[in-house]
Amino acid sequence: MIHLEPIVQTEKLSHVYSPGTPFQHAALVDVDFRAYPGELLGIIGHTGSGKSTLIQHLNGLLKPTSGRVLVEGQDIWESKAATRQARFRVGLVFQYPEYQLFEETCYKDISFGPKNMGLDEAEVDRRVREAAAFVGLPDSVLDQSPFELSGGQKRRVAIAGVIAMEPAVLILDEPTAGLDPVGVEQIMSNIHDYHEAKNASIIVISHSMEEMARRVDRLVVVNDGRIPLEGTPREVFAHGSELEEMGLGVPRMTRVFHRLNALGAEVDPSVYTIAQAKEAVLDALKRKGGV
């Protein structure tokens, strides 16, 4: 994947909040971030690490204090047209997006983005229906007020509103916060469907290491406004003690297997999902039987 050109990248991106005041704070320092076409990327970092500041730069919501942001090779601050284009190519779903619904019907809410893109009515209609289908909303819901729906359904409407712009990169900040395991599974599989169908890049922020371990191709760790670690989940979770120091920790299965290893069992300590853990135990038993 590394030989591909990044679809979104930052070059020495720095952002300082409230410069010149006593509240001056450097949220990002010389960050080189890359996301590649078609990948499912996870971003982890504790509250205040700078990860939200980073993603808000990726579609031009924040302007760098210094450094550049490139979307499909184009500097998004080069011209007004480039900034506008970046907002359409990179879709951002905030935390608790259901609080941002505002229209009378779900249909109108989902169509807000594509309408702003200047698409004709037939294309807007196609996109609204397709986006609704991606997030598993039945047609009957489209004429209802979003405020009559359950929390989980509202969140789907909000995500559909961004999907309807058909972004090449879809960024979601904690899309599953506050949902039960079934709700988590549904939303993540909806996102996965969009990822597959449009070959879109997906960037997900989550606090759940277990969720990240299960789903992403690659992980980027943000800490103190920098990126100290990135790589496959296996590579990143191998740095258990460093992650602990950053207030992040590792998936539960990794913790159990580190402990098992410390007890003296000969097992691969780099497992991070239940399926891998099961495999590792069965392997160890087989080896023992074979000796």
Place this chain on the structure above:
Amino acid sequence: MENPILKTEHLTFSYPTEDAPKVILDGVDLEIQAGAFVAVLGHNGSGKSTLAKHMNAILLPSGGKVYVSGIDTADEERLLDIRRTVGMVFQNPDNQIVANVVEEDCAFGPENLGVPPDEIRTQVDAALRAVGMYHLRDHAPHLLSGGQKQRIAIAGVLAMKPRCVVLDEPTAMLDPIGRREVLETVKKLNVENEVTVVLITHHMDEAAQAGRVIVMSDGKIVADGAPRDIFPQVEMLRSVGLAPPETVELMYELRKEGLDLPLDALSDEECAQALYTLLSR
């Protein structure tokens, strides 16, 4: 014997809709004794938050009864006593903070109860110490982390000296550090301050630390027992849209392969020990 601090009898609750009324709670019978630490689990829409809101008369039953220390919550005359006995903490810390200074926020409750000023001072200080926020008492709440804000919200409730605190998904919006801070605080309240705790949560690892776990689905209680009895019931949990703790799930998967392992490995340590025993046999 003393009255249970919380008791429901055939509690039902429904919203009127254009068609048939929508039933949220469907005959809940529950007793919680003073000093207990009870976790309530359930999928979104299972009725667990609605149940919580009945525990200090934010909602009143459509049918059946709710008693707080033996007081019927439908008795309007006793509303103040009920609210003094049971305090409530909600999901979003930002919606619960009313003042610009931590200690003023914390004093809001006792001020409204008409507590004399010098007593307010003592109660607020004690409450902020109990949640570990005394050193930040003159700070502005909006500049604090989510976990710290949630602990202030808990202190605000504690300053009213309730005998019971009901927390409705208090960690849902927090990061792992914030979650740990809040859960440690809640456990400390229960053990050291002898406050009865009812914790509504989605997180199995939080519920595993309670003394008793109640599982709700479709407005009914479907399981009620110690964590060690509830969490090994993998199929039951899945059938109501919940997931068992990962350690239990691993044991369950390995048992399917015919291996002899205990299902009740609730902690990392128990899980590692059980696997170690298996592998060194």
